[in-house]
Amino acid sequence: MNVAAGWSKRVKSRAQTRKQRNRAAQRLFAGSAALIFLVFFAIVTMLVQCSLPLWQSVSPPQFITGRVWKPDQGLFGLLPFILGTFWTTGLGIAFALPLSLLSAVYLAEYARPLTRAVIKPVLDILAGIPSVIYGMWGVLVVVPAVQSIFAPSFSRAFPHAGLFQSGNPTGFSIISAGIVLALMIAPILIALMVEILLAVPLALREASMAVGASRWQTVKYVVLPKAASGLIAALILGTSRALGETMAVLMVVGNVATLPRSLFDPAYPIPALIANNYGEMMSIPLYDSAIMGAALFLLVIVLFFNILSSLVLRRMLK
Amino acid sequence: MNPKRRTRRRLAQFFEEAFWLTLMRLALLSVVIVLGWILATLLLKGLPAINWELISQPPQGGYYLGGKGGILNALLGSIYLAGGGTLLGLIFSLPVVFYLATYLHHQSRQAALIRLMLDVLWGIPSIVYGVFGFLIMLSLGLRASLLAGIITLAFLELPILIRGMDEFIRTTPEEVVQSSLAVGATPLETTLKVVSRQTLPGLITAVLLAFGRGIGDAASVLFTAGYTDHIPTSLFEPAASLPLAVFFQLGTPFPAVQQRAYASALVLTIIILFISLLGRWLVSHFNKFLLR
Numbered sequence: 001m002n003v004a005a006g007w008s009k010r011v012k013s014r015a016q017t018r019k020q021r022n023r024a025a026q027r028l029f030a031g032s033a034a035l036i037f038l039v040f041f042a043i044v045t046m047l048v049q050c051s052l053p054l055w056q057s058v059s060p061p062q063f064i065t066g067r068v069w070k071p072d073q074g075l076f077g078l079l080p081f082i083l084g085t086f087w088t089t090g091l092g093i094a095f096a097l098p099l100s101l102l103s104a105v106y107l108a109e110y111a112r113p114l115t116r117a118v119i120k121p122v123l124d125i126l127a128g129i130p131s132v133i134y135g136m137w138g139v140l141v142v143v144p145a146v147q148s149i150f151a152p153s154f155s156r157a158f159p160h161a162g163l164f165q166s167g168n169p170t171g172f173s174i175i176s177a178g179i180v181l182a183l184m185i186a187p188i189l190i191a192l193m194v195e196i197l198l199a200v201p202l203a204l205r206e207a208s209m210a211v212g213a214s215r216w217q218t219v220k221y222v223v224l225p226k227a228a229s230g231l232i233a234a235l236i237l238g239t240s241r242a243l244g245e246t247m248a249v250l251m252v253v254g255n256v257a258t259l260p261r262s263l264f265d266p267a268y269p270i271p272a273l274i275a276n277n278y279g280e281m282m283s284i285p286l287y288d289s290a291i292m293g294a295a296l297f298l299l300v301i302v303l304f305f306n307i308l309s310s311l312v313l314r315r316m317l318k
Numbered sequence: 319m320n321p322k323r324r325t326r327r328r329l330a331q332f333f334e335e336a337f338w339l340t341l342m343r344l345a346l347l348s349v350v351i352v353l354g355w356i357l358a359t360l361l362l363k364g365l366p367a368i369n370w371e372l373i374s375q376p377p378q379g380g381y382y383l384g385g386k387g388g389i390l391n392a393l394l395g396s397i398y399l400a401g402g403g404t405l406l407g408l409i410f411s412l413p414v415v416f417y418l419a420t421y422l423h424h425q426s427r428q429a430a431l432i433r434l435m436l437d438v439l440w441g442i443p444s445i446v447y448g449v450f451g452f453l454i455m456l457s458l459g460l461r462a463s464l465l466a467g468i469i470t471l472a473f474l475e476l477p478i479l480i481r482g483m484d485e486f487i488r489t490t491p492e493e494v495v496q497s498s499l500a501v502g503a504t505p506l507e508t509t510l511k512v513v514s515r516q517t518l519p520g521l522i523t524a525v526l527l528a529f530g531r532g533i534g535d536a537a538s539v540l541f542t543a544g545y546t547d548h549i550p551t552s553l554f555e556p557a558a559s560l561p562l563a564v565f566f567q568l569g570t571p572f573p574a575v576q577q578r579a580y581a582s583a584l585v586l587t588i589i590i591l592f593i594s595l596l597g598r599w600l601v602s603h604f605n606k607f608l609l610r
Binding site: 018019021022025026028029030031032033035036037039040042043046047050098099100102103105106107110119121122124125126128129130131132133134135136137139140141183186187190214215216217219237240241243244245246247251271274275278291292295298299302303305306307309310311314 | 331332334335338339341342343344345346348349350352353355356359360363410413414416417418421430432433434435436437438439441442443444445446447448449450452453454473476477480504505506507509527530531533534535536537540541561564565568579580583586587590591594598
């Protein structure tokens with residue numbers, strides 16, 4: 001009898017320890033999940049806090065629309081950098097979008113499964129190649145090509161279009177950065193777009209073809225409209241990648257803080273500004289908080305794009 | 319519809335199809351060609367410049383003017399940085415993955431919120447992580463060092479690790495988890511004894527993906543890890559890294575040093591290709607042990 005009592009007691013306590021352990025683990029796991037949110041808020045608050053001193057001498061609208069960036073005179077106008085960021089990103093997207101969309105439609109709708117099976121890992125590997133490598137290729141191939149071929153021929157072919165005229169003698173320019181960015185985001189865009197197109201139900205295609213539509217008509221009237229929001233989300237994701245891209249752009253864009261007027265002018269995007277000025281910014285008052293303000297601006301834009309694309313993509317793919 | 323119009327329509331349809339198909343083929347072909355061109359340039363420029371001295375020795379005196387030495391400092395520095403960052407990130411990401419897998423229901427609002435937050439963190443540019451790491455470094459009283467670089471990379475890799483494992487773990491059949499719970503296992507036991515076995519291929523993929531991202535990222539270690547010609551011997555010394563070695567050597571006006579930039583870039587790419595292929599092989603190897 002004694003033995004039986006001891007046994008039942010032991011069972012009870014063992015179940016209790018298991019429960020306690022489970023509860024402790026749950027608390028630990030939930031705590032580390034909360035850490036994710038903490039990281040996010042830490043990034044935002046630290047940037048806000050470090051940019052605070054700047055707002056006492058320059059108001060945020062002034063900061064964003066100011067055209068002159070002369071830290072030693074206390075002039076902090078971010079506009080050249082904002083325009084540099086948007087020009088390079090916009091151009092990169094303009095190059096990458098048609099190529100990626102056409103390639104993705106081909107891979108999803110026309111290609112044999114074998115082709116798709118070969119291309120997919122290649123795209124994954126290319127998406128993993130470091131940005132420095134793309135930047136190096138830009139310096140070796142794109143910049144000389146822009147300098148000796150694109151810039152002269154475009155300015156001769158369109159003598160009255162200001163977009164193609166530039167006094168920049170080097171190939172380090174917005175268009176070089178656009179080309180390099182397009183190549184960097186194309187693998188990501190294609191992979192994502194193929195996935196989105198394949199998520200369109202097969203039955204829709206069958207229905208379209210059953211009433212006599214050709215393959216392209218099916219793509220045009222059924223698949224693309226159905227996948228449109230996902231494709232746009234993919235594009236936004238690619239844009240936010242391009243906005244924050246640092247090294248590859250920094251290496252080919254020229255880094256001159258002027259308002260760009262032509263595709264062949266140099267520019268100075270925000271990530272390059274941050275990367276280039278970390279060394280000396282401590283010696284000039286307000287310089288560090290101006291850089292933090294620039295980082296904050298970049299972060300806010302990227303966050304907006306990111307949240308938008310994740311919300312849409314989640315609905316499309318799940 | 320009269321037959322003539324129908325024929326004309328068919329013809330238009332045919333040409334439209336052919337036109338777009340050609341355009342699509344050209345698009346894909348040009349993407350593949352240009353990306354192949356990148357790899358070809360890398361090989362053509364890098365292969366002649368690569369030699370044993372380059373990858374087995376740190377830089378010697380006058381290295382950046384074309385003197386003797388190699389990039390061992392950057393090679394080891396990169397491996398330390400990415401390895402440390404991945405390890406630190408893994409320690410913090412595993413509990414989150416387990417929490418998502420067993421404690422929260424697949425479609426719960428809380429899980430969706432955590433995943434959204436991770437996607438957002440994944441999309442934050444590495445330069446912003448670099449700034450964040452730099453601020454943390456200052457507030458901890460550190461200087462640019464291996465430790466600061468590792469911490470920054472851990473933040474950068476955290477969302478990649480969690481999302482990578484999470485995507486894999488989600489393919490675990492709901493029944494497996496339910497049966498484990500049904501026979502009386504606590505969620506913790508289910509996690510450690512059932513779910514964790516399902517995690518292995520996902521863990522490998524995520525770790526290699528994160529390591530590859532970490533080893534290739536320059537913007538985040540630019541201010542946090544610093545750059546040095548010495549091989550770091552403690553966590554508090556600065557460390558060089560391969561992407562920065564490529565960047566700095568390419569920026570010098572000496573062709574002999576630029577050659578080394580090409581070689582460094584090739585070494586970096588080979589490491590990343592190796593990691594990627596290893597990941598693929600390991601996943602296909604371990605996939606057969608999974609329940610699905």
